[in-house]
Amino acid sequence: MPKFLIWIAALAALVALPHGLSFSQQEILVFLTINVLLVASYRLLTLTGEWSLAHVVIMGVGAYSSALLTKKLGVYVPVSMLLGGVIAALIAVLLSFPLFRMKGFYFLIGSFAAGEIIRLLWKRFRDPFGGAKGIKGIDPMPDFSIGFYKFDFFEPTSYYYFAGVIVAFCLWILWRIEKSPVGLTFHAVHWQDKLAQASGVNVRAYRTLAFAIASGFAGISGALLAHYVGTINPTAFDIDLMVFVLTWAIVGGTATFYGPILGCVVLTVLNEIVLRELGLEQMRPLVYGAIMILSILFLPSGLESIVQKLTKRRAAESAPERSPAE
């Protein structure tokens, strides 16, 4: 089958998807779409080899910025979402000065501390952040019509289409960045940082760049979330969600662009739909934790390794004359 036909079939499936689901499942689908952007942006950050624990708080920076811009200054919602991303990227640049003095384990914990400080500041200062209760009544996306379809943003299906388009566009940019010379340099910074430095690459600058870009997209995903749920508070961006992002990335596998997304989709469907439908409310974390442990023990290179095995076998069958060196 030609490649574009597969793409069209996938697109049609994505468009049709919400119509076969219940209301609560449609809502989960919206969150899933937003989380796909979050975890994909996280992968860009991990390209340079550093695992930040501040990514979810940075997402929150986007959410808080966009919410405050619309609420206090009356900025038009789509513009404020974009600005949310920009502000998240700027905060990341600021954080990079202390954080990139550290490496490995220290970076992990240092980024966690930096994130917690931001989160606690939201909690401590009621003006303008609303304290522990957060910000309520955030303006929703204004409704609009594109002729044959009217977007009503209190409907999860509408918001799913809207977020889907934005996320798809962002993913495309992230993909282009990864395949560009800059993205290749990110890889070099990870695997050969001494060599990269010796050949004139400013390792620190590239780490900062990856951190800023990843944070910008995380900020946009936060803004998408804020204008959907209408309420944000410091607890929404705590370490629990960060742990989930980390898990999605590792269980999915971080060697490919689609690995973390695969992890996010599979684990969310498993957790939210399968386990919830089974009515195992209290057992859910238990089963989820067990799945995490089993997958890390028996599938160390992630879900993507299964996909790769399958596609490689198919490629080998269809093109046996290719030399293995290729």
Added chain:
Amino acid sequence: MLDLLAQTGLNAVYAASYISLVAVGLVLIFGVMGVINFAHGELFMAGAYAIVALYAGLNVPFFLAVAAGLLFVGCLGLLMERALFRPLKDNPLGGLVASIGFLMILQALAVMGFGVRMVHIPPVTQEVIAFSDKVRLPVARLYVIIAAIVLLSALWYFLKRTRFGWALRASAQDPEAAALQGISITQTARVAMFIGAGLAGIAGALTAPLVSVNPHMGHSVIVTAFIVIIVGGVGSLEGAIVASVAYALVHTFVTTFWDGVLADIVGLSLMLVVLIVKPTGLFGSADRA
């Protein structure tokens, strides 16, 4: 004012005691296994629930229940070593994720066994040592302080003065060289996990009657322990103890004079400052980062 200072100082000593027990266990595990045990706060929680089940539930004498809690959590540590950390030895991030999975399992088990609501435990003793009208030290807190001093001294003696302690430190420094000297890495790993988990468990058990026991109590404990081991320098037991005392002092005083959230912010900021000035922590070396 002097009274308030003295009282806050006493509170800080109590806080330093249980924090150092938890943090030293975490450092020991990291040192020997090379893995960050995210489930360490839940080991603390497991120790507290041992008291809920045995002391509050079955009326077992308190100190017997604490001893049982220590053994139980130590065995949880052995289980983690065998089932998670040994198979994932060459995958540091894998060990981290596995310990997060284990954390979720322990939390879910606590919810299923005891409910989400916090449990209150009947006080072990109502006795209070009064230094003056306003400066008072509840005896239950004194137990925690004594336990910390005794256990940490015993650990120090074990690590610095016994052959097995040397072996443990050797395998923390250089596992391969230690193995070549005939030290069983598996054996030292088991002992380190048992002691490390047990220390968290006993801290949880002893403080259980003094705090509100709930399935999510491990969260703030692990955050505090992380701050402490980073400030002290990862892998340094002395550093962990010194940093526990320093952190407890700062945190308790800021909490008393301002508020708890600000105290958390100050604690985390201090940690960042230490990391910026000396990225390996106060007592840490550049190895094993």
